[in-house]
Amino acid sequence: ATWRYAFEEALTDVQGVYASKFKEHIEANSDHTVQLFPYGTLGESADIMEQAQAGLLQFVDQSPGFTGSLIPEAQIFFIPYLLPETHDGLEYFFRNSKAINEAFKSIYAQHGLELLKMFPEGEVVITTQEAFDSPAGLDGVKIRVMTNPLLVESYKAFGATPTPLPWGEVYGGLQTNIIQGQENPLFWVESAKMYEVTDVMTFTGHNNFTTAVMANKRFFDRLPEQDQQLVQDAMQAAFDHIMVYQKGLSERSLEKILEQKPDMKIVRLTEEQRQPFRAAAEEVEAKFIEMTGDPGRQLLQQFKQDLNAAKAQ
Amino acid sequence: MTALMVGTMIVLLLLGFPMMVTLIVAAFIGFLAMFGGVDQMDFMIQQFMAGIRPASLVAVPMFILAADIMTRGHSADRLIEMVMKFIGHVRGGLAISTATACTLFGAVSGSTQATVVAVGSPLRPKMLKAGYKDSFVLALIINASDIAFLIPPSIGMIIYGVVSNTSISELFIAGVGPGFLILGMFALYSYVYARIHQVPTEARASWPERWRAVRRAIWPLGFPVIIVGGIYGGVFSPTEAAAVCVLYAVILEFIVFRALKPVDLYTIAKSTGLITAVVFILVAAGAAFSWIISFAQIPQAILASLGLAEAGPTGVLIAISVAFFIGCMFVDPIVVILVLVPIFAPVVESAGLDPVLVGVLITLQVAIGSATPPFGCDIFTAIAIFRRPYMEVIRGTPPFVLMLILAAVLLIMFPQIALFLRDLAFA
């Protein structure tokens, strides 16, 4: 059969690399073919999500941040300093977390989706015009965020002026100083050329961009067992591939950026400098619970248990 | 399926069906072919909504509204009068000014549709009065507005840059050369046209006359300041600049000049809404049509049959130009970039082509496609705003399309047209 798989990035970005690996595995091990639909070719995030729910698409990669309007709990990934800050910690967490592999699975199932895998895409960095090392340094700085209340809350707590702006206006907005900063995973800063229009890149360690691959549940449940196994195997192969790919990705992206713009200033906040930003996370957690109620509270608890397990690793 | 879709579209178009129906019926056929029934047709509506979702579209009604207020009041007249005092005696001067104004306004505002309205509606009557034929005037406005795709900020280039992993700054700089080359061609053609058709010139104005005209235009000169200064100066986004222009136009015409009455504002807003709706429903229907083309992977199928792998660099450039030209004739340019760029990426790389050159060439094709029949957003906008028949709006197009194709050929033969500024800046 022909399976259709849409994702939110270009073919050469992390989600595209993941999808290509999945396609490769499926086509090498069966008669099925997988058609890939990169960013924008079938619409935006919300559109491809609906298409997957309706079964026009068999597979969809959507970041929980975008799923927020459909599944409020998914916004948990926007809470700063919640995810492990090391590669090994992250890998352990994503492989073993109960919250991800069980709790989220049933949440997505309620929306007609079979959650197949969640994986990290890379550390989120903030690029700005001027350097900062404390919330005071962000005072009055307009940082572009996605239209999401939790993100807005985070950046308020960080001391900045969060400015929601559609993605299409970000490059121009930075160029013309309507905004003075933005946040994105490192690889995206490189591939979307954000470094061309900002001068400082700061590693705050506040988040790692997470994404999720899902199948239409009706489609998946009706697959013969061997095909279900095939899909799971291909997902595992893609996940293993992406974790290795990830390992060098940050360094590669950073190298490329510095090659293109040698005077780009790179700042890594020290543990001490991160403290006031960490403190801000509490406000955001409270906001998250306010928005999601008891299910959100339970999910957050489970998350923290899993994180402790990951940290113990 | 492709043949049936395009065939039906052309037949309905020729019969005289509303343009939105031709697009919708073609999309219907595509959905039927892909899904074998009407169960999934809801997604046509989803794509309608997706088509009119981009926040930047808000600039279109805002600039239409501001332009309409200015045209019905005094601002537009005074601005044009000032320009005429300086260039009225030059053969083809008005046409050249119109082309330049369209290019610059389009470059800054980022919306070619808004340009057709904002520059076209005050200047077209003057050009007609000066003796230019309407078909020439309409084609000039539409095509000169589309040069804006090549001059930063350009949304087409931003999207190409992200999809193909190319420096957007380099693309922006590389677009400037070809943009002004085309503007030069249009200016030359305007001059030749004015000579051949013996368009009369005005007597050369004296400096005191010019000075008086400048003084009369001092308030309306705030508009270019808001738009150019506001956007390049980093004060507003293009959408916001459009809204601020509305505010400024209201202040000028209702308070300073007292040229309009409050009830006029409602009438103008109503007609703005009407024009917006007529164009946006086509944007919406076009999105549904583009979606099914993309979903059925039609471009991939067509391109796979071409055997591009053996073509040399020039062959690949020509193939890209033709593919984007045809694609943009029917499908929304942004979707064309998103779908086709990744397909061509491997051949571009193996042919050793400069991705910046390819990006400029593609942007040029997008500009051509938006102004060429049968489907072009700027054509629709011109029809809606000027209320002229379809055929009349496109009648004057061929010379412009020929010049644009010539520009593409020159660009393929002499890539330095695009690259020399880039090399200068990034060497």
Next chain:
Amino acid sequence: MSEQRPSDRALQLPAPLVWLDRWLGRAEALILGGGVLLMALNTVANVVGRFLFQYSFFFTEEVNRILIVMITFAGVGYAARHGRHIRMSALFDTLPLTGRRWLMAFIALGTALVMFALTWFSLRYIGSVADSGRVLPALQIPVWWIFVWVPLGLAVTGIQYLMTVFKNLAGHDVYLSTQVKDGYDDR
């Protein structure tokens, strides 16, 4: 805009429907004009907010999105009423009067059917969006609310074109819409 002449109205519908139609036309106009002005106000307010109070309204974009849908779909009906939808009439114009009348009746019928089909699809689509429970991220109101104009506008447009069919069949002129005769001289 050209207004109806009394003789035209005689050919048309029963009085209550004419009354309803006229009010519908006014409502469409009000939504169009009001929508555009609200959009200007909303966008300007955001600029002012940012300058004077260093504050961006995070709902500006969503409000504009709501207004665009509203303007577009209220406008589709209004444009149908005034015969303003874009079409290519080159071949059409070469036909004799009777031919044009019949062809226009056919076009209006086809367009009406397409509009009714779309109305049906849009109702189904709204239903599924409502079921999904999606909300607008900033305003936190259900997403389907912003789509209610779609079926309304499409249905009104379909009815407009259906009336145009009868207008062409009953009269002796070619009507682009219930109110506008063929020709571009109606400015």
